[in-house]
Amino acid sequence: MNRRRHALATLTVVCALTVLASPVLTLQASAAPLPPPPKQTKKTLEEVRQEIDGLYRQAATATDAYNLAEEKTKEQSEEIVKLARMIVSGREKIEDLKARAGAAARAQYRNGGLPDGAQFVLTDDPQLFLDNAGRLKEGQKATKDLLGEMTATQAELTTYAKDASINWTKLEANRVKQARAKKEINDKIEAAKKLESELAAEERARLLRLEEQEQYRNQTAWISSGVLKGLSDRTTPAGKRAVEFATAQIGKPYVWGAEGPGSYDCSGLTQTAWSAAGRNIPRTSQEQWRLLPRVDITDMRPGDLIVYYKDASHIGMYVGNGAIVHAPRPGRNVTIAGAGSMEILGVVRPG
Structure with missing residues (x-):
């Protein structure tokens, strides 16, 4: 019996040791050295250019x-x-109406609760009664109209106060939207500047050449499509004034949110130029695209606005000969560029 118990105890210990040893073996196996991470490949200058361009478009x-x-x-x-x-x-x-109502009430009190006209009606003279009965009726109507006007004015005041409260709520909501957009703009611009600042001077010069080459390729392909055939450079007097104003801003810096006179963003330039030509248009490129009359690109004339990218995030003014004047992006100045140098969404005509 003792031997059997001893053997059973020994078997139990062995089993326990086996169970305890299993995780150790597993841990030892998992502790084997991992393969080294793949080496980070340096981005090409073209990839950097595309990333910077993407950041500036997001900022736009x-x-x-x-x-x-x-x-x-x-x-x-x-x-x-x-x-x-x-x-x-x-x-x-309301104060004026109250004063008038108070005067009427005081007059009734002085006359024993009767309005002035009633004193004449209560006369024993039939002719005087007939002459003044109409005056009493007019007085009653005037009092009724006075009370009605007071009620209507009070209702208007309630509506005005309610509308003011609604507009205040909207005002605060738009201020929050402004703050968020401002942060996003600054973040994107700073990220783009950081990427560019990490490049050597020679690389930055090559980056600019890559940007110009991309625009040249796009413009060449656009012109080769025959889009300019039969296109006239004649325009309206208002269109001419808008072009003259916009081109006079060449060399001024792009600043987001700016509407002149010292700097502009893309839609600030087009809006201000058309304002100078006597036509008020929406503030943003997206609203200009959404609300202004659209024309086929084969019918455009100087002064028309060309909207770029699927989200309508950029806009320029067509000046003729296949060119636009526009405010490109932060770090650039208002300039002349090929109208087909960017992805065209469509064309709108302010007037």
């Missing part, structure tokens, strides 16, 4: 969001000021 999209929020903020602020003036005017009107 955010700039449109910023400009739209800013435009809405201005509209809401103006509406709030307008409503505030209407509220003040309404309150002054």
Whole structure:
């Protein structure tokens, strides 16, 4: 019996040791050295160019969001000021109506609760009664109209206050949108600048040449398509004034959110140029694309606006001979470029 118990105990210990040893073996196996990570391949200059271009395009999209929020903020602020003036005017009107109602009430009190006209009606003279009965009726109508006007004015004041509250909420929402867009713009621009700053001077010069070569290839392909055949460089007087204004800004720097006179972003330039020509157009490139009349590219004329990229994030003004004037991006100045040097979405005509 003792031998059997001893053998059983021994078997139990062996089993336990086997179980405990298993994870150790597993850990030892998993502790084998991992293969070295693959070497990071350096990006080509073309890849860097595409990344920088992508960042600036994202910044342009955010700039449109910023400009739209800013435009809405201005509209809401103006509406709030307008409503505030209407509220003040309404309150002054209420005070005037109250004064008039008070005067009528005091007159009735002095006459024993009867309006002035009623004193004449209660006369024993039939002719005087007939002459003044109409006056009493008119007085009653005037009192009724006075009370009705007070009620209507109070209702207007309530509506104005409600509208002002709604516009204030919208104003704050647009301010939040502005702040977010501003942060995104700055982040994208800083990221693009950082990428460019990490390049040697020679590489930065090559980067600029790559950018110019890409634009040249696109422009050449666009012209080769025959798009300019039969296209006239004649335009309207307003179109001519818009082109003259836009080209006069050549050399001024791109600054996001800027509408002149010292700097511009792309849609700030087109909006201000057409404003100088006597035509008010929307602030952002996306709104200009969405709201202005569209024309076929084969029918465009100087002064028309060419919208670029699928998200309508860039815009320039056609000046004739297959060229545009535009504010390209941060770090660049207003300049003349090939109208087909970027991906064209379509053409709109302000006037």
